[in-house]
Amino acid sequence: MDHIITYLKYGNRFVSIEHTQQHGKDIIHGLVLKKKKNELYIEKSFSENTITELKRIISKNKSVNLVINTNAVLTKMARTKSTDLLKLAHLSFPNIKINDFYVEILNQGDIHFVSICRKSYIENLIKDYSSNGITIVDFSLGNLIASELTPFIEFESFFSSNAELHIESNKITEITTLDADKEYEYNINGLSIISTQLLSFAAVLRKLSKNKTTITSFSNRSSELLSSFNQKLFATQFLKIGLSILFILLLINFLFFNHYYNELSALKGTSQILETSKEKMLSLNQSVQQKEKMVSDILKHSSSKSSYYINAIINQLPESILLTECNYQPVFKRIKDGKPIEYEKNTIIISGRISDRNYFSHWISQLENYDWVRSVNITVFEDLDKSTSKFTIRIDIHEKPKD
16 A cells, blocks of 8 residues: 555656755756666666756656755764754754754764754745745755665765765764765665765655654654645646546447437437338328229129129020120220229120121120110121131110119
């Protein structure tokens, strides 16, 4: 959980800077370290003359640990068994107004290193960094933060950007301030670090270990700086997460909408097909009803008399006559869609062949004798050969049979 929280706050890159002086001029040394599989790697080191130049190196949302190591910081060594911060501060600097200063103390047994710096100087410095988009979350005074390195080094002395530090039994025993022009390279736990970057590296170790080797009078101020950063980070992360969630919700909504829109389009297409089919079915049904009406009209006019007439004609038919067609109430015009059928009422058309003309004349006479026959007319009579002829006769029927 600590790893997760650390990652959410700082990511996998850690930035620390040392604000110091060289030949009376301000200079800023810094490191960008990357954490990978619980190991630190130096991703970038830099040295700049002004805070403004750091904007191209350090992003706005990155937290930075600051080591203040200028001439404004005073450091003295005191030998006493007391570890009380105020007593040590008054012992080392008896004439200062302690409320105007930030104090940091490194206790190394009976040896104590006390660093002080005016609050106004530090606050103005933090303000300058903030105005340039660089967020300071903690700070340290002088070379005292170098105590974070002692568990990892095996040599008796080493140089920082402006001092030489001596070590005995993993404890700093002496800090000598100097204006060093030469840079020294040290191997610390597999990392190659130059002397001007040592304090910056120590600041990153403090951030990761969360165990300060010094005591300070500005712990509340450090907490305020960290809290302010966390609030800004939370607002930024909340905005990012909120926008991400909103985007995901919109994406899900779009996918559902698109799915149901496609379903609706398919249903609309099906509905249109069904509507078209329904219209066609209604049209066909109407056409069938019209045709049924036509047939019904024909059958209504012919009624059951048709079978009576045809039966009478067949019963009197001689054997020498062969019928090929018998059409009751024939249609005399071509049937057209949507128009009533026109047919000849009370008419029978009979066609056939005959092999004996005498029987044909006799059959015509018999037909004329029926009371329901109004007239019999021979419309066609042609010889097919010497013994066979074809004929067509038209029989007109009384509209109302005689009593």
